[in-house]
Amino acid sequence: MSDDVLTRGAPALPTRLPIRLIDENGDPVSTTRSAGFEIPDEDTILSLYRRMVLARRFDAQVTALTRQGRLATYPSALGQEACEISAVAALGREDWLFPTYRDTIALLTRGVSPVEILSFFRGDWHTGFDPYEHRISPQATPLATQALHAVGLATAARLASDSVVALTMLGDGSTSEGDAHEAFNFASVWQAPVVFLIQNNHWAISVPFEKQSHARTLADRAIGYGMPGYFVDGNDVAAMFAVTSAAVGRARSGGGPTMIEGLTYRMEAHTNSDDPRRYREKSDEAKWKLLDPVERIEKYLLNIGALTDTVRMDIAEAGEVLAAATRDAMNTEPVLDPLELFDHVYRADRPALREQREFLARELATAEDGSTP
Amino acid sequence: MTILDDPKLLVAADTDAHPTTVSISSALNAALRDALADDPTVVIFGEDVGPLGGVFRVTDSLAHEFGESRVWDSPLAESGIVGTAIGMAMYGLRPVVEMQFDAFSYPAFEQITSHLAKMANRTKGRVTLPIVIRIPYAGGIGGVEHHSDSSEAYWTHTPGLTVVTPSNPADAYSMLREAIASDDPVIFLEPKSRYWVKDVVTLPARTAPMTRALVLREGTDVTLLAYGPTVKTALQAAEIGALEGLSIEVIDLRSLSPFDDETVGSSVRKTSRAAVIHEAAQFGGYGAEVAARVTERQFFHLSAPILRIAGFDIPYPSPKLEEHYLPTAERVLAALDTWEW
Secondary structure, X not given: OOHHHHHOOOOOOOOOOOEOOEOOOOOEOOHHHOOOOOOOOHHHHHHHHHHHHHHHHHHHHHHHHHHOOOOOOOOOOOOOHHHHHHHHHOOOOOOEEEOXXXXXXXXXXXXXXXXXXXXXXXXXXXXXXXXXXXXXXXOEOOOOHHHXXXXXXXXXXXXXXXXXXXXXXXXXXXXXXXXXXXXXXXXXXXXXXXXXXXXXXXXXXXXXXXXOOOOOOOOOHHHHHOOOEEEEEOOOHHHHHHHHHHHHHHXXXXXXXXXXXXXXXOOOOOOOOOOHHHOOOHHHHHHHHOOOHHHHHHXXXXXXXXXXXXXXXXXXXXXXXXXXXXXXXXXXXXXXXXXXXXXXXXXXXXXXXXXXXXXXXXXHHHHHHOOOO | OOHHHXXXXXXXXXXXXXXXXXXXXXXXHHHHHHHHHHOOOEEEEEOOOOXXXXXXXXOOOHHHHHXXXXXXXXXXXHHHHHHXXXXXXXXXXXXXXXXXXXXXXXXXXXXXXXXXXXXXXXXXXXXXXXXXXXXXXXXXXXXXXXXXXXOHHHHHOOOOOEEEOOOOHHHHHHHHHHHHHOOOOEEEEEEXXXXXXXXXXXOOEEXXXXXXXXXXXXXXXXXEEEOOOHHHHXXXXXXXXXXXXXXXXXXXXXXXXXXXXXXXXXXXXXXXXXXXXXXXXXXXXXXXXXHHHHXXXXXXXXXXXXXXXXXXXXXXXXXXXXXXXXXXXXXXXXXXXXXXX
C-alpha cells in the first residue's frame, strides 16, 4: 500500500470494483484491483488465517449449542470472518473496538473468553466481560448507536493527546439509521481517530441490501462527509487487513476518520430463530459459498507453499480445544444472584431500590423454605 | 419565603463570597464555570453553547474563558450529542451537554434510554457514565411549537437516570454542581420561564442534597407538591390561600427521580391532604406516580384523594392560548375547593 493513497487532500470516490488482492482461486490479482494496497507478508497472512479458522470453529460450536437450547440466541458471522478478524488484527492493545451483536468472533479474537462473551447470549447478564480490560464496548443491539460512542471515545482520546483509535463495526442495514449519519458527520467534523468498518453482508434479517440503499456502494457516502471511503472485497482477508490497517494508521497519525465497506455475505440465518428460506434463494448462498473467505486464503497459502500439514493440524487441534472449552463452559449452569439485579443501576444509594431488593430477598427466602408467601 | 430564608440550607463555602443578585441562568453559568475550573475532565458541548453562550446564555463566555477543547459547538444533532458524550464518559470525561429545547431532546431518546441509562447496569457497574444532560423545559415563555414541552415523565420512567429540577438560583447552582459531580447520569431540567428570576445569593451556594425535597413554606391544612416552574405557582396559591384562612404547606420536590418519600410522607401525615402541580399533560404524567405512591404509603393518614393540577391532555398550545393551559394559583385553589373540608 502506498502512503499517497491515504494522505491525499480531498477524498476521492471509492474504486468502481471492490479492492481485491487475492481472488477466489487463491491467486494474487492484477494491480488494477489493488488501489495501491499490497498483500501482507506471509506471517501476517498465516496469523490471519489461523484466527479465521479458530473463529469459524467457535462460531459453528456456538450455533450448535444454540440449536441444543444452551443459548437464548446467537447471530452467526459465518462467511464474514475476513472482515471480523481484520478489524481486530488492525487494532493495537490501546485501541478500542465497538462491535455489534454479530461481531462475537471479533471479541473472541481480541481475547475475551468464551464464557465472558457468551453469558450475554446465554442470558446470564447483558454484558459478561469487562469493557476496560479488553477495550471493547458492550455488543450493541440497537443499530448504529455504538458508532457515536466510538466517535466520542476517540474524540476524548484526541483531546487527551492519547494515541488511541476507535474502530466501530456496522452492518449494511444499520447504515439506514440516523445515528450512522450522525456518527459519520461528527467524526469528520471533529476529525476523530475513528474507523467505520461496514460489513455489507447483503441482509438485514430478511431485507436485501437493494431495499436499504440505492447508492452504488455504501463507501460512496464517505466523500459526502469529507472522509476517504474504501470499497473492499470483504471476503478477501488480505485486502480487508491492508485497508483497515492503513485506516487505523491514518487515524492514529491525526488523519481523521475513514469509512470502509467490506462486501461480504451472511451465510447463516440472522439468528437461530430466523428462517432464510422465506426470503432468499439457496442459489444465492451457493454463489457466495464459492467466494468463501477462509477457503480462499487457505488456497493462497497452499499456492505459495506456506501452509504445511503440521500447521493445519495444529490449527485444527487448537480449534477442537477451543470448541471443547466452549462446550464445557456453556454446559455448566451459571450461578446467578437475582439480588444483583438491583446492584448496578445506580452508583448512588436509592432507598426505593433497596426496598425492592429486600422484597425480592424475602420472596427468594420464602421460596427456599418451601412455604407459600 | 424561599429556602434562602433558612440559613441551615444554605452554606457559603467561600469566605470571600458575598451576596449578589443572580438569576437562575447566571447561577447555572457560575456552576458550569466553577465545575470547569475545578475539574479538568468536565467538558461542555452542544448546539450554540460556544461563542453565543447558548440561546438562554447559560454557557455565556465559557468557550472564551476555557477554550474550544473544553467548551465547543457541536453539529446540530441531539442523538449525536448524547451518543458522543457517552463515548467521552467511557474515556473518563464528565460531559455536560445541552439539549436546546425540551422537545428537541427527543432525537436523543434512544441514546438516553437505551444506552445512557443502562450502561452501568449492563456492565455490572464497570462502566459508569457521569454525564449531565441539561434540558431547558416547560412553557410560559410564549414559545412557538416544540419549545414548551414538559418531558419529565419520559425520563423519570427510565431506570438508571436521576432527574432533578431547580426552582431558584441557589438550587440551580448547587444542584448543577452536584449533578456534575455525580457518577450517575443526570437529566437536569431547567425551567425556562424561571431563567431570569433573581434572588440574592452567595455563590458558591450549597443547598440541600439534590435528591431531597424541601419544605419551602410550612402549613397545616394541605401539602402542595410542586417542582420547577410550578413552585412559584404553589407559593402564590399558598399566599392567597392564607388570606382565606387556608394553611398551605409547599414542598419543592427538586428531585423527580429518586422521589423523596420521607419528606413528602411526613408532610402529608401532618396535613392529611395533598395535591401535585405540573405543566405536563395529566394522563400518565409525573403526578400520577406521586399520587399513587403517596396514597400507597399514607392512605390511612389521608382525608381526601390526592389531586393533580396539571396541563390538559392536549399538545402544548400556541403562545396566545398557553395561559389557558398552564396551571395557575387560582386553578390550584379552585381544585382544593373540590374537596369536602
